[in-house]
Amino acid sequence: MSIRHYLLRNRDVRNIDQIDVYEAHEGYVALRQTLKEYQPDELVAMVKKSGLRGRGGAGFPTGMKWGFLPNDGRTRYLVVNSDEAEPGTFKDRELIEENPHQLVEGIIISSYATRASEAYIYCRGEFRRGAEQLRRAVQEAYDHGYLGKHILGTEFSLDLKVYRGAGAYICGEESALLESLEGKRGNPRLKPPFPAVAGLYGGPTVVNNVETICNLPPLVTYGPEWYTSMGTEKSPGLKIMSVSGRVRRPGNYEIPLATPLRTLIEEYAGGPIPGRTIKAVIPGGSSVPLLMPNQLDTPLDYESVIKAGSMLGSGGCIVLDDQVCIVGATARLVRFYREESCGKCTPCREGTYWMTDVLERVEHGMGQNSDLDLLSDVADNIAGKCFCPLGDASLGVLVSALKHFRHEFEAHVAGHGCPMGARLYDTVNH
């Protein structure tokens, strides 16, 4: 298997986080080319042609998002969402910690394309090193004339600031992120208006994910045809998949979209632990439904994964093997949403609380058969009834687990406890 890397192409280059080394590896060449050869609108057209879709989870076409900005002369903002916190996802952390200049270059190109004059990186509070790396890279970029007034002698000027969050998953939701960036609690805003019209400080704003923006330098270098030569018509290009859980080589892997899930797990991540079999896979972060072993040939592109009943989401692929208790795993994930619910709306705040409570009592042998219907009932009262997507996100694994593994839930009730001994973790490999 030959792996061709693009966004991760310099992951083995020592000190690639230093601007001199980054420049020695063709860093900021794409930016020079952009400012010399492209008008902003041509760049937006190119991104539209490439079919690049948002890599934060929703998969919304990036060029189209950029196209929503109204032409009314107000200051435009580009905000980069680096609040990566979806369980199972760790690609943005690698991108900012290891190669921050790639992101900075992508931000400058994207700001030029969208005519933004101010850009912000909203960095997850837990990413202490990430924020330090970004701050240093930004300062180096200023010192080398890539940021500030009259970038590389052109009329284009841009200020870029790094802002640290302080621990809140909900701030990965773009409107909550903007609230937090304005110095408030991270409660989501009512939409519309969307950020393109009224975003940061009420101004027209684009919010893009780290990985999305990191696609810009190679996109300028290789052109949109390079991007559409990979993946499918509707899901072209590359995606970084974070693989974790019960595999031999957990890590970030950059794949052409439409690579089969089996290839990702078996060839890239080394397959399951010897002697084990795959029980289920969460393909796109903790918010998406399970895929079953008979679905391992599903191509990893947005449409195919939806057709298989799940979502590609953020690309956080968690592999569960035959030694994993589905009830325990589900309880753990739903508890995450209880912890991270902002509390603004009732179905999410109360629903995630009750689902966690019921799941934990089933796992620990105090459940009743009626608890299974109770879980479905609470889930029904969350689905589509919450202010923001967090509530629905708490249901993906739960609802599919109840569908595919109902017998395991029933066995917990009948046997007054977990048949696997109430342990998520087993000592065989440690």
Add this chain to the structure above:
Amino acid sequence: MKPEWQVWAKEAKEEFPRANSALMPLLHRIQLEEGWLSDATIADVAQLMGLPVQYVESVVSFYSLFHQQPMGKKVVHVCVGLSCALAGSDELMHHLEQRLGIKEGQSTADGAYTLLEAECLAACDKAPVAQVNLRYVGPVSPDDATQLLSEEVTS
């Protein structure tokens, strides 16, 4: 209020002049020095920002990394996300609790350690992963709990 806080507030407002965007950077900077945000600190920050105390309190209490109790010199976060749980994070937490003689959420009496749960730390390739003063350490098998506690870290 410490005299340098006024300088820090001015610098934060210069970097983030609009809305209340200077608030969180200022809180981060003060907490890094003080270790936590007491009621008196929150009142001082409110004054520096020209905001109601209740407003600053409402922001501080929203975010898990703003601490409203004194913290130990080493703040140990153990990731309890699913990928870490599959690799033994519950056992790691248990070992740490035993070793320190405290429960999750508590600090040792000598003020050396605080032990906290963290939701997924976006480092599942290092599972089970922990942070000591927000610096990643991992993978930390449950048996390495003692070693984790002796980890040298910058404050």
